[in-house]
Amino acid sequence: MTISEKIFAMHDLNHKGFVAPGDIIRVHVDWILASEVSWAGMETTYNHLGKPGIFRNDRFWLCGDHVVDPRVNELPQVQALISGSERAKKTFKMTEYQGMNYTILHTEFYRERAQPGMLVVGSDSHTCSSGAVGCLAIGLGAADVALPLVTGETWFQVPETINIRLVGAPKPGIGGKDVILYILQVLKRNTIASDRIVEFTGPALRHLSPDTRFAVSNMTTELGGITGIFMPDDTTHNFINRRKLARHKCHTTYFRPDADAEYAAVHQIDLTHVGSFIARYPNPDDVVPVTEEEGMELNGCFIGACTTTEEDLILGALVMEQAMKRGSKPTAKGKRKVVPGSMPILYRLRKLRLCDIYEDAGFEIGIPGCSYCVGMSADQAAPGEVWISSQNRNFENRMGKGSIGHLASAATVAASSFEMKLVDPSDLLAAIDLSRWRQLTTASTHSDATSPKSDLIYVEPCGCDYHRAGAQTQKQIEKPRLDIHGRGQTKSLQGKVQRLGDFVNTDALAPAEFLIGMKNNMDAGLRCLVHTHPKFRERAQQGFNIVVGGKGFGCGSSREQAVMALLGCGVQCVIAKSFSFIFQRNMPSLGLLGITMEDESFFQVADDGVSISIDLNSRIIDVAGKTFGFKLSQMETEIFQFGGIASAFGVFGNKLLEAITPAKSPSGYKQEESEQPDKLLQW
Structure with missing residues (x-):
């Protein structure tokens, strides 16, 4: 098995000890993460579930970071978000x-x-950041995360x-x-990493x-991966062991991939080729050396967002x-902002007198938050302004x-901020005293350059059976259940x-500046694709209600408002060549049908305005006089037919996932060829 498969196997509630791509598994989770914005959506789902309580009050990590800021906290919408978070703290007795x-958040x-x-x-889509320490950290939509918050369980189809x-x-x-930008340059986003886990070894x-x-794990989502996870090693072990509290370092389990682990693809990246890069607007994989765009005029420089670590902030100051x-001095033109990722980091930068350097270079120092990276609070770039930013998305x-x-x-x-022109920092980096650099960074991250060898021991999931006859896929439902109202699907x-x-990305489907006002599908639908496709909503209401997209539909952030917006416009179904992982899970969770169509000839006849019908019983699409088959997984079918997670929970309660997760065949059981269903799952 791979590292991620071993973690899935250890958390599999069927306790088989072995998983393979294609398996649908019910797993227990260790932690739930939410921001003040995503909690607003989760709380709505939680209330629809009947306010059943949460599985552990010490494993729910809730942070205010996306919108909250002292400059805007008096606004009614922001006050509502703060109140919601405070209510969760009190109700759940959160630690x-x-x-x-x-x-x-991360x-x-x-x-x-x-x-x-x-x-x-x-x-949140950047939950993958914690893969840096060898844990399997996966971003999902708010409704999707509300269920494990309550039950401590969720489900996955084990990805490739x-x-x-x-x-x-x-x-x-x-x-x-720069490492992840180079990887994006070489591999491109939403290609070989799409809907797959990326392991770095x-x-x-x-x-x-x-x-x-x-930083690399953080931007694996921009690569299109479900998550990115590093093989843990002595560096990881030393980093974890520096923590003061035993409970946050005593539950470690170190896995490494087997020598014969089966990967969907293996790519070698030579880090000697990595230099200073820029990803040009609006694509994170349009990556070129900084020297290719050197001299570009800028209106703003931003250092911050979750992808910018303490190490990066220190390096920016030294540059x-x-x-x-x-002799460089900051020009009077332009805006400069630096936002540390946490108060402990800000305190340390002040202690080291590095904040003084930022201020001398003309930077305003902000408090921890997403700031310009989401452009939905006090910090927003103006129309037409050109910025260089150390954030993770440039949509x-x-x-x-x-x-x-x-x-x-x-x-x-940092190098570009003085003259507000893009500058290659190579000369300035070469002038930095490396011994001072190592001293400043090692104190906070325990990088392996000076850390002693650890007593790390790799283990295997309990009960492993390496002789099981291949991955089992689930069968389609023969007799669909009735929904909560007693109706058939x-x-x-x-x-x-x-x-x-x-x-088509979630930032376009549910624009950030309207996000906190999207209380329901109708609110969200009013803003759907308003910037990129202003006629979309009107046409959907006129009956153009089957969306046919291309590759990577729903890429970007985890915001479930993107699905709500489509539902609010009256969209009945989205058919695409491929979907982003989180968006595809969000669709059935909120009651929207999504179909992955692999037949290229479908897209040749499914022209704009053509009449189309979708038969869910026979799994047949009829368009322009031609028919095309499609497949839905059991999980998609079950959740969709109940109208989403909340409605399904109303039927099954805490036994929901147990009721709809396909049973595994006994270890070693081999299906006859005639019994083996087609590969049905798309997640």
Whole structure:
């Protein structure tokens, strides 16, 4: 097995000790993560479930980071978010409530809570960040996360895994942001990583600090992966053991892939080729060397967001220190903002006098939060402004409506901030005193350069059976159950096609500036694709209600409002070549039908405006006089026919997943060829 398969196997409630791609499993989870914005959606689902209580009050990590900011906290909508979080703290008697602007959701969780071998789910697409320490951390939608918050359980179809094998040593000053940008340049997003887990292994791991690994894991979602996980090693072990509280370091389980682990693909990345890169707006994989765009005029420089670690913030300060030693002074034009990922990081930067450097270079220092990276609170770039940012996404309107944001490392942003022109930081990086750099970073991350060898021991999941006859897939339901009202499932859908292209992202489906006002499907539908497809809603209401998209539909953030927006427009079904992992889970959870269509000829005849019908019983689509078959998994079918997670929970209660998860065949049982169903699952 791979690392991720071993973690799934350890958490599998059927206790088989072995899983393989295609298995549907019911698993227990170790932690639930939520921000103040995603908790608002989770609380709505929680209330629909009947307020049944949560599975553990010490394993729910809730942080205010997306919208809250002292400058806007008096606004009624922001007050409602704060009140919701405070209500959760009181109702659940939470021990892991982090309050407002103490930490960006993922920062202190990775630094002080996540442990190797754990299974973590969060209502945020960058939950994958904690894969840096060898835990399986997966982002889901808010409704999807509400169920494990209550029951301590969720379900997965075990995904395929790819292995990115890292070799070579990066140049001094080259951190995780440039590494992941290089990987995006080489492999491209939503290609070989799409709907797969990415495992990072190889001899170069010894050169990568935990913070470097965090940045790479964080942006694995931009690569299109379900999550990114590093093979834990001595660096990981030393990093975990520095924690003060025993309960946050004594539940570690160290796994490594078997020598004969089966990966869907293996790619080798040579870190000696990594330099300072920029990802050009609006695609995170349009990556070129900074030198190719050097001199680009800028209106703003932002260092922050969850992907920017303490290590990056220190390096940015040292780059600016070198620039000022050479006589550089910040020009009067432009905006400069730095936002540390947590208060402990901010305190340390102040103690080291590095905040003084930022202030001398003209930077405003903000309190922990998403800031410009989501462009939905006090910090928003203005229309037409061009920014260079160390955040993780550069989608259209991400930093603010009509703004243009390019991605780079904190070092590149720092070097570019003086003249508000893009600058290659290589010379400044080369001038930094490496011994001082190591001293400053090692104290916080225990990178392996100076850490002693640990007593790390790799283990195997209990009860492993390596002789099981292949992955088992579930069969389609022969007799669908009745829904909560005693009705059978919808038998057919009819409408007209409305065509969309590749990589329709959740930022476009549910724009950030309207997000906190989306209380229901109708509210969300009012803003669906308003910036990129302004006629979409009107056409959907006119009967163009079967959306046909391309590749990577629903990529981007975990916001379930993207599905709510489609439902609010009257969309009955989305058919696409592929969906992002979180979006595809969000659809049945909220009662929207999603169909993955692999037959390219379908897209040749499913023109905009063509009449289309979908027969759910026979799994047949009729369009332009031609028919096409499609498949749905048991989990999709079961949850969809009940109208979503909340309605299904009303029928089964805490036994929901037990009731609808397919039973596994006994270990070693081999189906006859005639019994083996087609590969049905798309998750």
